[in-house]
Amino acid sequence: MSTTTVRRLAGAGLTAAALALSACGGSGDDDKKFIDASNKVTSEISSIGTDIGSTVQGAAQQTDAQLQKQFTDLADRTGKAVTQLDDLDAPNDDIGKTVDSLSASLTKAQKDLENIATAAGASDANGAKTATEALVKDSPAVSAGNKKLKTETAALDKDS
Numbered sequence: 001m002s003t004t005t006v007r008r009l010a011g012a013g014l015t016a017a018a019l020a021l022s023a024c025g026g027s028g029d030d031d032k033k034f035i036d037a038s039n040k041v042t043s044e045i046s047s048i049g050t051d052i053g054s055t056v057q058g059a060a061q062q063t064d065a066q067l068q069k070q071f072t073d074l075a076d077r078t079g080k081a082v083t084q085l086d087d088l089d090a091p092n093d094d095i096g097k098t099v100d101s102l103s104a105s106l107t108k109a110q111k112d113l114e115n116i117a118t119a120a121g122a123s124d125a126n127g128a129k130t131a132t133e134a135l136v137k138d139s140p141a142v143s144a145g146n147k148k149l150k151t152e153t154a155a156l157d158k159d160s
Contacts, residue, residue: 031091031156038099038153041084045106045146048077049139052113064120071117078110095152102145108138
């Protein structure tokens, strides 16, 4: 399959995924640490979504190898965000459930990004299409979870 075919298939679905991801936008010291760490990771998750959009917009000018590197980098950043989420010490069970759910959703998106990178590196249009469709499917859960964590963190910060 041609490089152009891979770019076109990946580009259409990834634009929708990027939009979904970028939409994501009485305490003691432990709560303050949680709030700071939570704000940092939710900001990074939103940034990753924005960067997916930028990667897609510039895809037509990139080789498959360049796209592979860019999507690998995005997958690596996503994996780091998962680790940051998993390291959070949620102050209550409700926030803990939100963190766990977001981590699971983000792990799926990370795998999707890895699959897109692999397909780009192999000039595999079918693989790119399948991985892109999976990312488009998984992105709304990331966006919703990120938004929910931001809201819960803001409420916790207001109470402190």
